Amino acid sequence: MKIEHLIYINDCxxxxxxTDGSCWQYSILFPDLSFYSPEEIYYTSDAAFRMGCDAIAHSPR
Incomplete structure (x- = not known):
């Protein structure tokens, strides 16, 4: 596994x-220490990054 981005956004x-499967994914750690790691794969790190930011922006937490 290679980490491309590890950033702090909106308390997350x-x-x-x-991944070993030659694709990109994202995970989110929320302030309440819950963890979200969808199964979707992306072919670029930018696409995974945008989807992760979108998930944080639309999170009800």
């Missing part, structure tokens, strides 16, 4: 990483 940690 967003991690975008390259």
């Amino acid at each position: 940690w967003l991690c975008v990483f390259y």
Whole structure:
């Protein structure tokens, strides 16, 4: 696994990483220490980053 982005946005940690399956994914750690890591894959780190930011922006937390 290769971490491309690890940033703090709106009290959440967003991690975008390259998987062994040759694709990109993201995970989010929320302030209440809950964790969100969808199964979707992306072909660029920018696409995974945008979707992660969007998920944080639309999170009810």
